[in-house]
Amino acid sequence: VSEVTVVRGGLVWTGSDAVPGDVVITDGVITSLTADAPAGVTHTIDATDSLVLPGLINSHVHPGGSPLLRGIAEDNPLPSPGALYHNTVDFRLISWQHLRPDEIESLVAWEAAAMLLGGATTIVSEQVGDIDQWISVARRLGFRTDVGRIYPYPPHIANGTEISGKSYDAVLEGMQTGADLVERFDGTLDGRLTLHLAPHAPNTVPTQILAESAELARKRNVRLHLHIAQHPSEVQTVRSRTGLSPVRYLDDIGFLGPNVLATHLTYTDAEDWDVLARTGTNVVHCGSRKAREAVTSPFVELLDRGVNVCLATETYSHDLVDELKWSALLAKLRAGRVDRPDAKEMIAAVTTAPASALGRGDLGVLRAGARGDVTVVGLDGPFNGPAFDAARNLVYYSRASNVRHTLVDGRPVVADGEVVGVDMAQLHQQARTACQRVWQIANDLGQVNWRG
Ligand SMILES: [Zn+2]
Secondary structure, three states, rough: OEEEEEEEEEEEEEEOOEEEEEEEOOOOOEEEEEOOOOOOOEEEEEEEEEEEEEEEEEEOOOOOOOOHOOOOOOOOOOOOOOOOOOOOHHHHHHHHHHHHHHHHHHOOOHHHHHHHHOEEEEEEEEOOOHHHHHHHHHHOOOOOEEEEEEEEEOOOOEEEOOOEOOOOHHHHHHHHHHHHHHHHHHOOOOOOOOEEEEEOOOOOOOOHHHHHHHEEEEEEEEEEEEEOOOOOHHHHHHHHHOOHHHHHHHHHHHHOOOOOEEEOOOOHHHHHHHHHHOOOEEEEEEEHHHOOOOOOOOHHHHHHOOOOOOEOOOOOOHHHHHHHHHHHHHHHHHHEEEEEEOOHHHHOOOOOHHHHOOOOOOOOOOOOOOOOEEEEEOOOOOOOOOOOHHHHHHHHHHOOOHHHEEOOOOOOEEEOOOOOOOOOHHHHHHHHHHHHHHHHHHHHHHHOOOOO
């Protein structure tokens, strides 16, 4: 017997417009967008006064870190000029060294729940350390995820804040571990789990290993994710080694291309943006994350050159609906323009753009034949309704609390604003206990100057 779910009575996002309609999902795949009720409906989801979107894609996160870091770093100056933001890596290392696997899993699950409540159905994870707990949580909660294990891991920390590569052999081993994970897990969990290779950045991974990573990715037909130009010290390191900017260096060694997702690109110039456009490299933008360092990254500049730009929450908050607003307003400020980016461009950055970056024509759209991944956002709240223009009311006035339902392969992951199968009160207790342990250890070690 087929499972037939109908998302009924909402405004359906076509990619350019919101039109009244129903979304019919049969055995995990969208079968029609007609208002005529099909036979044999097994589940009905009420989408009255709601915008029905393709399941949103959060294109770059580091699960397990945010609960440890919220409230610690804010308002404190950066530890050194040009440093990576505060001591995020120190906390990650302490947690992976000292917490039991079940404690790590509670942190990862707590953070995943936030991502799901924030509207995401597909989560692109740049995993710091083991991926086992994340896969376990993805299996349990039912979301879709594309995962890479960052190498080098653990990174070498210099001056308390800077990440640098470990020995050549250690980084190479990290790449091989990443490649083994691709072989073991790519395409599992009924196709909901895919893998990619995740070299950390051009300053922490040697040229030869970047080149081998690119070759491996081509052979195995998987994506490459990395951070580029995320902080000034990275740019300085690459320049002193090669005489080139990080983007031009990566172009020079043949690394860039349509199978690359590059995050941040904060410290870049017009020549770099042209290179990204020419090579078809996908960019992941994290507006509110970088604003914590009092900087913005290019957005409109990239869109104007035809670069495919995706949106992500990365660390701290995972309210992807709220991120639409943050990134839109920060990009308007940076561009000095009221009209750009617009609401449609923002929605594309969490739907069609990342689907294209991931090589998934069956995600990011609502059409017959696409996967049954759907995000339903109510537009009848005191802050965002009544809706005059569904797209604008979504982008500029909505937040996670407006996310009503999400479906992955037609199955409910968030229902009536609650994560299906999670006792949030109990999970909070577990996450709190784990966080308090890490905070205590960091304090006792005295090696982390995390009070600024
Ligand atoms: Zn990142």
